[in-house]
Amino acid sequence: MLKVNDEVYRYYFYFVQERMNIFWRKYESIGQPWTDDLILRDNKFTNVYRVTDRISQYLIRNVIYDRLDGFEERDILFRILIFKIFNKIETWEYIESNIGLISIKNFDLSIVNKLLSKRMFQTPIYNNAYMMTGTHSKYNHLTYKHEKWLQMVQDEIVKLKTLEKIVLAKSLNEVYQLLRECSFIGDFLAYQYTIDLNYSPIINFSENTFVKAGIGSIRGIKKCFYPLGKSSFEDAIRYTHDNFEKYQQKYGFTEFKNLFGRQPTLIDIQNCFCETDKYLRVKMPELQVDNKRIKQKYRTGKPTLNLFFPPKWSLNNQIKSTCLQQNTTELTLF
Secondary structure, X not given: OOOEOHHHHHHXXXXXXXXXXXXXXXXXXXXXXXXXXXXXXXXXXXXXXXXHOHHHHHHHHHHHOOOHHHOOHHHHHXXXXXXXXXXXXXXXXXXXXXXXXXXXXXXXHHHHHHHHHHHOOOOOOOOOOOXXXXXXXXXXXXXXXXXXXXXXXXXXXXXXXXXXXXXXXXXXXXXXXXXXXXXXXXXXXXXHHHHHHHOOOOOOOOOOOXXXXXXXXXXXXXXXXXXXXXXXXXXXHXXXXXXXXXXXXXXXXXXXXXXXXXXXOHHHHHHHHHHHHHHHHHHOOOOOEOEOOXXXXXXXXXXXXXXXXXXXXXXXXXXXXXXXXXXXXXXEEO
């Protein structure tokens, strides 16, 4: 049976409420400071809802749903995967500015590899959010990480018709398993990519049907729960999701305002364990589980973009035309 450490677990629900309050204050164009919590004010934390973060927003609006009618189903999935390999807006726009709209047909590996091999010496081509491995004996004949990844996509995803299999998949778990079979794509990336593909109109599964705990969320779970015994980290995520309102009431965090009526799903609960771990590194430094400090500082950056969600969620008619929540941030690493 799962047993929570109340002294620590309460900070999970505190983080969820206060981070969401920051979201809504930005959304309502309320000026800074958006919170009195110095930890949240000074350090970079993702939103409670993964879908509202800048990269996900760009993916949904510009990669998936822009010119949607001009692509086949497999092209839409292909575009998502190519974007997520780099997870960096500037890299995506650089490729498209040189070769045109990315699709399977016009994605010439030799041309794209040359472009990226040149660009990587001028500016980073990967977002630092994910640790992307470039080690696999199958592709050791290639020099650069991007060459290996793109060759893998061509050999193991396009040629083996993995995209067509994803179109026919019957569950999130099946999509995850198809991706997990590919070189370089481990548990964490397979789950993240599965959620990204599920934003598209091609597949449509409930985000509450499957979850995979990432390394950061595992650290947060270890802090918030006593030893899990025979239960898994995914069980702890599901437990938190299923008892979300119960613990909000217990700890007195009942002012949480959800996303236009959409409650946090398993991917959001998982993500918030990672962010709670980061918060606790400062708030309760005596709880040392691997990492000891927050690596990213928050800095105000570029002005607003429009929120946009997968149309199948039926949320877009509730959104204001612009909001500060879409503030692009610069990250300082140390």
